[in-house]
Amino acid sequence: MKAEMIELGHSSFGGAAGPTAGAPAAGKDLLETGLGHHRSGDLAKAETAYKRHLRKHPRDPNALHLLGLINHERGRSSRALQLIGKAMAETPGDANLHHVKGYVLQGAGRLEEAAESYAQALKSMPDAALSHTNLGNVLKGLGRYDEAVAHHRRAVEIDPVFAEAWSNLGLTHKARRDRDAALESFERALALEPGHAEFHYNFANALLSYGRVAEAAEGFARTVTLAPGHVRAHANLGVALKEEGRMVEAIASLRTAIALDPADADGHWNLGLALLLDGAFEEGWREYEWRRKIPEIGVRSFDVPAWDGAPFAGKTLLIHAEQGLGDALQFIRYARLAKEKGGTVIFECPAPLMKIAASAPGIDRLTARGDAPTPFDIEVPLISLPAVLGTTAETIPADIPYLAPDAALVARWKERLGGGAGFNIGIAWQGNPSYKADGRRSIPLAHFAALAGIGGARFISLQKGHGAEQLLGFAGGSAITDPGADFDEANGAFMDSAAVIANLDLVITSDSAVAHLAGALGRETWMALPRIPDWRWGLEGETTPWYPTLRLFRQAQAGDWDAVFARLAEALTARIEGGG
Structure with missing residues (x-):
């Protein structure tokens, strides 16, 4: 131009x-x-x-x-x-x-x-x-x-x-x-x-x-052939290669982007995501910190020092949540480790999570994002805590459960659900559609039809908001119990979900906040994952150090949910029959 x-x-x-x-x-x-x-x-x-x-x-x-x-x-x-x-x-x-x-x-x-x-x-x-x-x-x-x-x-x-x-x-x-x-x-x-x-x-x-x-990936490769100094093309080539599971090449492309522009925050952040997915936690956490320089991610800054993990007796630490609700549910576990360093811990969380977050250990005071600020001396974004505390794959804090349902609600939902014979399974299929990778991780409810005919299985929907409308067109709709329009409304977000999950034998879910909630409650949960999942789930294995009660069912081919649900059906049949 x-x-x-x-x-x-x-x-x-x-x-x-x-x-x-x-x-x-x-x-x-x-x-x-x-x-x-x-x-x-x-x-x-x-x-x-x-x-x-x-x-x-x-x-x-x-x-x-x-x-x-x-x-x-x-x-x-x-x-x-x-x-x-x-x-x-x-x-x-x-x-x-x-x-x-x-x-x-x-x-x-x-x-x-x-x-x-x-x-x-x-x-x-x-x-x-x-x-x-x-x-x-x-x-x-x-x-x-x-x-x-x-x-x-x-x-x-x-x-x-x-x-x-x-x-x-x-x-x-x-x-x-x-x-x-x-x-x-x-x-x-x-x-x-x-x-x-x-x-x-x-x-x-x-x-x-x-x-x-x-x-x-081919298009980005062609771009960098024509313009070897095109920083964003090298970085996005790395992202595309990561999504293909070609991790060595992906990381190399992202490093090239950073070499061309050492101040490229997006390149560093994407390198962090690739390294974390590949299990290289130490460098991955360090690179992931560059998200703080990306306005779209929305990590806030404050006019106080950032906490570096040192003891802070006599001071007040603000831990402020960031990104999605599932992230808050996953990383709130770190409040206990922060509290062990002394001082007062304030956790600022998304307003919908105020009630369920109150059950987490290590928090002296809860505040909702958007409320009047409470005085504090030092601050740390929630997902910076693994880096600050030097988390490795071996030292992920997995003292499960670290969240707890309300006992009165558990009793109320036990009565409401009937608690009759059968193997009670909560299901969720849709994450936040505004998340850019949601199309890959969320699952059309229709795939759950593969489980509907399994003898002894009773399904209860844990889906709230986006995706719940799919119940109306589900071929086996009568096989899924809908907890009703007031679910997670009057008692606060996830409070009814936590109480229902406490009454279940199993949760089967996509990668969504429900998976994090069920895992944090220590409940047996099976999660269906895309071939290249979010960084926290790694690239292989049926287990995850983040949640000992979580079992992962991964796509072998990108987009192939049919094969995943065939394995889920086989495993569920064995589980109900006592063989799995």
Whole structure:
């Protein structure tokens, strides 16, 4: 895009005069010298040449806007806008400069103003394909996806071989979750420019998000072949290879990304995830700490020292939960170890978990996230505790149970469930759909039909919220007891779940908060896992050091839940008959 801004006079802008048009003849050589440096990327020399030209010709709009672009490229957007404003004052009817202003505003993150500038440019040059696709990008950034698609489509209608507009259209379709249209647009871009590294990268990103991992890996590999310094492509190649279980290659690709950009927080964090999945806890925890620099993960910072694991007698430590409810349920076990270091322990947890968290040992005071802050001296994010305390696979704290149900609720649910003959099994199948890997870990309820005909089995739904609607269409619906609309409502999140689980013989679940709850309660639980699971479950084995009562049923092939449930059915039959 930078080149198009420099070559302002090209046809993308509706055939305006070239960049030296209007400059006094005596100054053209100096301006052309600046342009040469600008095109080659030598911004310092270009800036010097433009300034020298402007000392002689201070009102030359071409030099003013080109110097404005230099300032923008060097991170001085305010100065850039001043210079472009001067150029516009000299040529108030020049639509090209409205486009350039929009470009600078877009780069500065001032999207509403950028949209206005691009729209102003299009009033005078409605067939400017570049202005249409740039406006489309801005509208995408504003979440106005339908309008964005319209402008990108207009760009490729005007210029069908405008590959960048096709790629931008693909990115917008991806953002609005139109999978087929996104892939088709990316393919059109690559057909036009098969050697364009960024187009391969965009396409590979889409393929990765759609679960087409092997193709994504090929796309990222092609990207780094074309652009060996593409940090994000190396990092995402590592992510794709991890999702294929190719751990040595995955870790190598992530290390390459970090070598290229040692400050790349995403690369470090993904390396941490890969190392933890591969069982390399010491380095894995260290790299996982980089999540604190990734705003989207939402780990907060406070104006107090971070706890380093040292004794803190006489001080107050804040442990603050992060990420999902399942994470809070899993790592709350560390509060007891922190408490052993002395001092007062405050645990700030998601509000829905306040009641069940109260049963965890080692907590002096509970507070809900969002409540008025309580004074504290030191802080630590919840999932930093394994790193701070030097957890290895052998030293994972597994004193189970570390959560407890409410005794009165246990008795109430025992009566409500009837407690009749049969082997009582709680089931859950859906995790939080907003989690980016949920499509891989959650299981359509229909697969549980493989268990419905097993003699003596009685199934009770533990599913709450997302996924519960699948009960209505379940072929063996009468075989599943629904605990009712008030389940986990009046008594607090997971309180009814904990009480029901206490009355069960077994829990069978996907990788969700229910698995963590059942494991923390010390109840026998079977969990169905995708071929490449979340890092905490490792890559092999039927057991996990996190929960001694958990048994893992892993996919042998990605996406093959049928085989998993065939094994579950066999194991359940043996279990009920007393043979397993």
